[in-house]
Amino acid sequence: MTTADRPAATRPGPPAQPGPHPGPPAQPDPAAPGPDAFHRRLTRFVGQPAATAGVGKDPVNEAMIRHWCEAMGDANPAYAGPGAIAPPTMLQAWTMGGLSGHSARSAAFEELLGLLDEAGCTSVVATDCEQEYLRPLRPGDSVTFDAVIESVSPRKTTKLGTGHFVTTRTDVRVDGELAGTHRFRILKYAPTARRTAPPGPAARRPRPVVNRDNQGFWDGVREHRLLIQRCASCRTLRFPWLPGCNHCACLDWHTVEACGTGTVFSYVVVHHPPFPAFDPPYAVALVELAEGVRMISNVIGVPYDEVRIGMPVRLEFLRVDEDLELPVFRAADATPGSQA
Incomplete structure (x- = not known):
């Protein structure tokens, strides 16, 4: 056996030194600054009431059912006549407080929204809702409800801005019996600064199909x-x-x-999302023509926040680019040529 064939001698080294024991995983410090700490403050409200012992301002009634069905274009016979029921999707309508609000709204919910406001999340948008129906509502039913703060999301970044999704769950009852559940989700956010588009060719309106x-x-x-x-x-x-x-x-x-006259039957003000060739905010109206039919178009000649239901309007044709004209409606008392 040559020297090269012999196994190398093993020289014992110093004994290995024990390392530090890893111990339990580190726990977040509730007092540590940053978005995680703020989210932990928000989640302390989960499970607390958003509304307590709420009472519907009106009993379920035929007039509201009729208005709802007319607005939705729903002619289902189940919603009219003897034995009628309310459309299930009206569940939330019977709990709404209107402009004066509800005294049932809790201090915990107000405090949660106040914390978000202080953090710069001063804007709000409704994002989605889920409903579960357990029994039909009928004219004459008196609705009561309770709501709970079900979840608050970590900080999320959207096109509108950065903020938190807040979900509430409302249990709707009649005579103590659960009639349905309504989950409603909002985004409380700090608006993203609008970006100025670089100079370039003017965007064109989408072409009608x-x-x-x-x-x-x-x-x-x-x-x-x-x-x-x-x-x-x-x-x-x-x-x-x-x-x-x-x-x-x-x-x-x-x-x-059409003779070209009409009134604003309903309207919305579009704020988001920004879209090429459109400059929000602007009003989009459902106009009832003198002939009795309704069509959707823009109202021009007045600022968007002065459009009102019942406002008289008259037809105009607006050229938006070299090969597209659209029917729009000008407020009847607006000066011709103004494009507000």
């Missing part, structure tokens, strides 16, 4: 005429344009030119 069912409407717009369909059989006017009558199913129709 024109097909064989609405071609006649857009042909009329090019001629500065607002055309409404009229069924050739039952003579019912309809808008928007449809391939057949939704009253008698007749496929034949004629057109009637």
Whole structure:
């Protein structure tokens, strides 16, 4: 055996020194500054009441059911006549406090919102809701409710800004019996600063989808005429344009030119999201034409925050770019040419 073939001698080294015991995992310090500490302050409210012993301001009633169904276009016979029930999705409507609010709102919920305000989360937007129905509500039912703060999310960053999602769960009862559960989620956030778009070509409005069912409407717009369909059989006017009558199913129709006057039946003010060629905030209205049909369009000539239900308006055709004109409605007492 040569020297190279012999195993190398092993020289004992110093004994290994024991390392420090790892011990239990480190626990977060509740007093430590930063977003995690703030979130821990917020989660202390989870499980606390958001509203206690709330009472609906009105019993379930036929008038509100009728208004709801008309607004939603829901003609289900279950919601009218003897033995009618309320549409299940009205569950939250019977608990709303209106502009004057509810005395049932808890101090804990107010304190939670106050903490978020102090942290700069001064804006709020509703994000989603979930409902569970256990028994139908009928005219004459008196609703009571309790709500609890169910969860507060860690800090989240969205296009609107950075903040926290707050979820409340409301249990709705009639005569002590649980009728349904409503979960409502809001985002309390600090708004993101609006970015100034770099100079460049002006953005174009999205093009309307024109097909064989609405071609006649857009042909009329090019001629500065607002055309409404009229069924050739039952003579019912309809808008928007449809391939057949939704009253008698007749496929034949004629057109009637709108006189151009109307009133604001309802409206929303669009704040988000920003979209190329649009400059929020602006008002989008459901206009009831003198002929009785309704259409959605913009109201111009007045600031967005001065649009009101019942406001008289008149038809105009607004050229938004070289090859697109749109029907819009100007407040009847606004100066022609103003684009507010």
